Amino acid sequence: MSYSEPFFPGAKDPLRLVLVGLQGVGKSAAGNTILGGREEFESDVSSTSSSVTETCQKITRDINGRRVAVIDTPGLFDTSFTPEATVNRIKDCISLAAPGPHAFLVVVQIGSRFTQEDCQVVELFLKIFGEDAGRHALVLFTHGDKLRDKSIHEFLCHNEDLVRVYNKFKRRYHVFNNDVQDSTQVDQLLEKIDQMVSDNGGGYYTNKMLQMAEQAIEEEKQRILKENKEQNQRQREALRQEANYEGLERTHKILRSEGMGFMEEVKIN
Known part of the structure; x- marks a missing residue:
């Protein structure tokens, strides 16, 4: 420098x-x-x-x-x-x-x-x-x-x-x-x-050094914002997958319940 x-x-x-x-x-x-x-x-x-x-x-x-x-x-x-x-x-x-x-x-x-x-x-x-x-x-x-x-x-x-x-x-x-x-x-x-x-x-200490410090701060801020954005995207994706999984589980339960009811009807008949 x-x-x-x-x-x-x-x-x-x-x-x-x-x-x-x-x-x-x-x-x-x-x-x-x-x-x-x-x-x-x-x-x-x-x-x-x-x-x-x-x-x-x-x-x-x-x-x-x-x-x-x-x-x-x-x-x-x-x-x-x-x-x-x-x-x-x-x-x-x-x-x-x-x-x-x-x-x-x-x-x-x-x-x-x-x-x-x-x-x-x-x-x-x-x-x-x-x-x-x-x-x-x-x-x-x-x-x-x-x-x-x-x-x-x-x-x-x-x-x-x-x-x-x-x-x-x-x-x-x-x-x-x-x-x-x-x-x-x-x-x-x-x-x-x-x-x-x-x-x-x-x-x-010069004004150029201050500008470099401000640039470093801005770059760090952008890096943190990017990381937060990526983390939020990952969290949303995880929640979506969890919701899909829970939805599938509910569907399977309903199907199993309906299937068991159907079998009971067959046995009665």
Whole structure:
């Protein structure tokens, strides 16, 4: 697959980052942390029923002498919108990140366990943007203070689902504590993103990749529809044959009954 012209730190082209994740996990707060702790994105980590961010938002700032554009997206599985509407809103982020994001930050909140919904976030992200998006993404854990005496490595290794997620993103991750104003955690994140961009040959996720993902989704949808149609046809055929068989059985019973009646009449006569 071809990539764009190489991106290097310090270039005029800004580093373009897209935040993706559930509502209420600290996604917008993570964007504010990257932007130097400013309240650029409206954030409410206690809002778990609906997303504070309803449309994609883009903020560009100078971070340590370089231009960084951060795009915040609506929360996945937001009950305020239909799944299709949410997906379409998130796809809009590609136009804000034109000509394409250098990195997707898939935000996951650290807790006592990695939930099934967390797994679904990753699966939905890869379904929307395609498996190739995993090369341009890393997991950004928020609420790092909840680790307490446990290291992030222990948190990762003691959950099989999380390990699978970890591997889908080429074992790339970073931990944020949004309550701590520490520029070091942002510097380390940008270093990891720079390394990822370098590993990708200086490229970024392109609109062509999105189109390929959408084509794959459409092909999969058509395949499922075809399978369902064939299965329905087989079921109808089986029911028809069963009905025919039952009809024949009833006919045979009637004939046997009539035959026995006829024999009884013969015996009487």
